[in-house]
Amino acid sequence: MNELKFGVVTFPGSNCDYDAYYAIKNVLGLQTEFLWHKEKDLKDSDVIILPGGFSYGDYLRTGAIAKFSPIMDSIIDFAVKGGMVIGICNGFQILLETGLLPGVMLRNESLKFVCKDIYLKIINKNTFFTSEIKKDVIKVPIKHGEGNYFADEKTLKELEENDQIIFKYCSEKGEISRKFNPNGSVMNIAGICNREKNILGLMPHPENACDPILGKTDGALIFKSLVKNLLTQIEV
Amino acid sequence: MFKATVIIKRRPTILDPQGKAVEQGAKLLGIDNVSQTRIGKYIEFYVNTDDKISADNEVKIYCEKLLSNPIMEDFEYSLEKI
Numbered sequence: 001m002n003e004l005k006f007g008v009v010t011f012p013g014s015n016c017d018y019d020a021y022y023a024i025k026n027v028l029g030l031q032t033e034f035l036w037h038k039e040k041d042l043k044d045s046d047v048i049i050l051p052g053g054f055s056y057g058d059y060l061r062t063g064a065i066a067k068f069s070p071i072m073d074s075i076i077d078f079a080v081k082g083g084m085v086i087g088i089c090n091g092f093q094i095l096l097e098t099g100l101l102p103g104v105m106l107r108n109e110s111l112k113f114v115c116k117d118i119y120l121k122i123i124n125k126n127t128f129f130t131s132e133i134k135k136d137v138i139k140v141p142i143k144h145g146e147g148n149y150f151a152d153e154k155t156l157k158e159l160e161e162n163d164q165i166i167f168k169y170c171s172e173k174g175e176i177s178r179k180f181n182p183n184g185s186v187m188n189i190a191g192i193c194n195r196e197k198n199i200l201g202l203m204p205h206p207e208n209a210c211d212p213i214l215g216k217t218d219g220a221l222i223f224k225s226l227v228k229n230l231l232t233q234i235e236v
Numbered sequence: 237m238f239k240a241t242v243i244i245k246r247r248p249t250i251l252d253p254q255g256k257a258v259e260q261g262a263k264l265l266g267i268d269n270v271s272q273t274r275i276g277k278y279i280e281f282y283v284n285t286d287d288k289i290s291a292d293n294e295v296k297i298y299c300e301k302l303l304s305n306p307i308m309e310d311f312e313y314s315l316e317k318i
Binding site for chain 1: 250251253254259302303304305307308
């Protein structure tokens, strides 16, 4: 009992679902199940992962069609009730389209698909996703063509005031400037939460920085922090 | 039945990197006088009803909920009876 379960959603066109499944199940050793987009059953998952990829071919706009998948009704319901949801890359784009997180994603300023390791500064350490991370800067890869986060002034102000900005792109030493922004995102934003801090969306891929064989393991810190906090919550 | 045509444009305040890149192409072509290139979407489809009001409603919902994202895009449409 008390073992947490992760559910990883597979949409048509998801391509990081197996990466997330592998990282959480095989590397971190946690219970993990795939959730098919046509189902409505979340299989008693404690955490839902919306993985990266190109759901529905990213036609119209990234994430625009995935938001109408049957599983999304259950996930919206789960999230609104306080369930933990992580949207990675395309998963983040889906969260924006559903309105669970504010803002939109534009094409990268460079118009190029960017695939490389980047550094993230943890802006808010007071969330389940980040409170157990000792470092201030973590290294994880990005791989996207549309990661240029945008929101209007009012939304940005709200994000700042409510400490909803979780990760910003930075240098290895933690310096935040345009120079270290890989896609042109406003305020160097790489990841945000909702006001209640149970829904996290981020462009970088923590699941690709879990297995030591890949030479980087900082991504695992996010999952470990979440698991530790959830287990503590259950015990209390 | 109606034929609907929808035009979706990025809101004027939203950056359009694609438009910018295409405009660079124009410069390479030797076209110097174009500016403010913005790229949108043109969509057409049929609405299988003869009732103008319900056609109007359906197109509006389609545009608002799926075809465009109101945070970054504006849409306009027209209906032609066929």
